[in-house]
Amino acid sequence: MFDPSSRYYPLPTATLTRRDADGREREVRYVRRRFLPPLSASTLLLEHRFTQGERLDNLSARYLGDPAQFWRVCDANAVLQPEELEEVGRSIRVAMPEV
Incomplete structure (x- = not known):
């Protein structure tokens, strides 16, 4: 369902049975x-002080090798919300999860 590099990949799915307005039941998977x-639960790689013009996806590409891994920086x-980290002067943690 999700790419193996997604933060949602390891999450289990569940099923909910709902009754529609017409009375028919249907299953909703989520x-x-x-x-x-x-x-x-993570190993600190480094701390980075955010500067003017930087973006979290670019920092993720630089330090983690993949801009789509910005969520790992958010978790650390x-x-x-990624925007919370994009504040000039803020020191952010760049870490990798324990395996």
């Missing part, structure tokens, strides 16, 4: 909720 991992800083 991915279970993802929670942020504890900060202790316990934020849900």
Whole structure:
């Protein structure tokens, strides 16, 4: 369902049976909720001070080798929205999860 590099890849799927307005039942499959991992579940690679004009996807490409892995930086800083990290002068953690 998801690419192996996606944050949602390891999540289990579930099924919910719903009754439509016409009375017919249908199954809805969905991915279970993802929670942020504890900060202790990752290995700090480095800290980076955000400067003017930088973007999180570019930093992810530089340090993790893949711009789509920006979510790993978000997890390492316990934020849900990437924009929270894109603040000039902010020191952000770049980490890899424990395996």
